[in-house]
Amino acid sequence: MYFASDNTAPVHPKVMESLTRANAGYAPSYGGDAIMDTVRARIRELFEAPQAAVYLVATGSTANALSLATFCPPWGAVYCHPRAHIEEDECGAPEFYTGGAKLVLVDGDDAKMTPANLRQKIADTVQGDVHRVQRGMVSITNVTEMGAVYSTAEVAALCDIGKSFGLPCHMDGARFANALVATNASPAEMTWKAGIDVLSFGGTKNGLMGVEAVVIFDPEKAWEFELRRKRSGHLFSKHRYLSAQMQAYLADDLWLSLARDANAMGARLSAGIAAAKGGKLLHPTDANMVFATLPRAAHRRAKDAGATYHFWPVDRSLDGPDDAALSARMVCSWCTTADDVDRFLSTISG
Numbered sequence: 001m002y003f004a005s006d007n008t009a010p011v012h013p014k015v016m017e018s019l020t021r022a023n024a025g026y027a028p029s030y031g032g033d034a035i036m037d038t039v040r041a042r043i044r045e046l047f048e049a050p051q052a053a054v055y056l057v058a059t060g061s062t063a064n065a066l067s068l069a070t071f072c073p074p075w076g077a078v079y080c081h082p083r084a085h086i087e088e089d090e091c092g093a094p095e096f097y098t099g100g101a102k103l104v105l106v107d108g109d110d111a112k113m114t115p116a117n118l119r120q121k122i123a124d125t126v127q128g129d130v131h132r133v134q135r136g137m138v139s140i141t142n143v144t145e146m147g148a149v150y151s152t153a154e155v156a157a158l159c160d161i162g163k164s165f166g167l168p169c170h171m172d173g174a175r176f177a178n179a180l181v182a183t184n185a186s187p188a189e190m191t192w193k194a195g196i197d198v199l200s201f202g203g204t205k206n207g208l209m210g211v212e213a214v215v216i217f218d219p220e221k222a223w224e225f226e227l228r229r230k231r232s233g234h235l236f237s238k239h240r241y242l243s244a245q246m247q248a249y250l251a252d253d254l255w256l257s258l259a260r261d262a263n264a265m266g267a268r269l270s271a272g273i274a275a276a277k278g279g280k281l282l283h284p285t286d287a288n289m290v291f292a293t294l295p296r297a298a299h300r301r302a303k304d305a306g307a308t309y310h311f312w313p314v315d316r317s318l319d320g321p322d323d324a325a326l327s328a329r330m331v332c333s334w335c336t337t338a339d340d341v342d343r344f345l346s347t348i349s350g
């Protein structure tokens, strides 16, 4: 009953096997390894983007910050949701790596920016006044930080607005696989066909040890990204161990099948909580994350039985009357089992 975060899940055995296979003899360093050639080719094929530049980094924050830095000038505004990981959870890395770009917050339910709000915020960014930041780029998280999923049409609507102002668009796809299987969209439909210029393509939350790909659909930006990755200390010398993880992830569609499992468990957990006495969902469970309130008595039973998850916001306390609602965030991963979910649901039901 471990629902703390998909980051807490183990590495998938096929990924470990791939690492072991890669651990034989010598291999060129700094991304010159032969495995990276296969990864690059596979990602280009999957995204129907033969020109795409593909790079691997070890964390999602790196993927996001370097992507933003490559596309947004230091005096630019990055339009994102107030709950965006780049706003709330990266310790200022986007601002640091862009050299000072300003995050401009665009509201909407379930951590989805609305087109009207985005248009307004971009329009409100006064141009040509030396005292103001200038319009920079748009950043969209899919799956959102509140567990909702933008459809391809919703992504396209936001990108169209960005493009109408001449702005590039980034997608934080820390849970990109979960978003794809939730929508049945192809990688191309969810990204460049909808107007995304650069994608942080997550792997770590979905079975890897620590690899995210950055997929840049405009090859003209590739060299700058490479320089920024090296300059920031994020170019791995023993790069083959990043490549080997991503190779296993993409082989036989492992990435999609793991995300399907995680989403199915998210749906099971969510339906059970919604049906439980005093259970209430706070956001739609479109993928693998459940945001819900339960009575404190139900949380106490769950915690006493060993369930692990975070109250949400995290500073919330279990103190209080038995029937008082308390909100929580529960995340399923590729290795969450139906038994885990069902035991949790029967525990909260008392």
Ligand SMILES: Cc1ncc(COP(=O)(O)O)c(C=O)c1O
Pocket (backbone or CB within 6 Å): 058, 059, 060, 061, 062, 064, 085, 086, 141, 144, 145, 172, 174, 175, 204
């Ligand atoms: C939406 C989102 N983006 C990016 C990340 C990547 O973060 P990290 O730098 O911890 O890999 C996370 C991880 O929690 C996330 O939830």
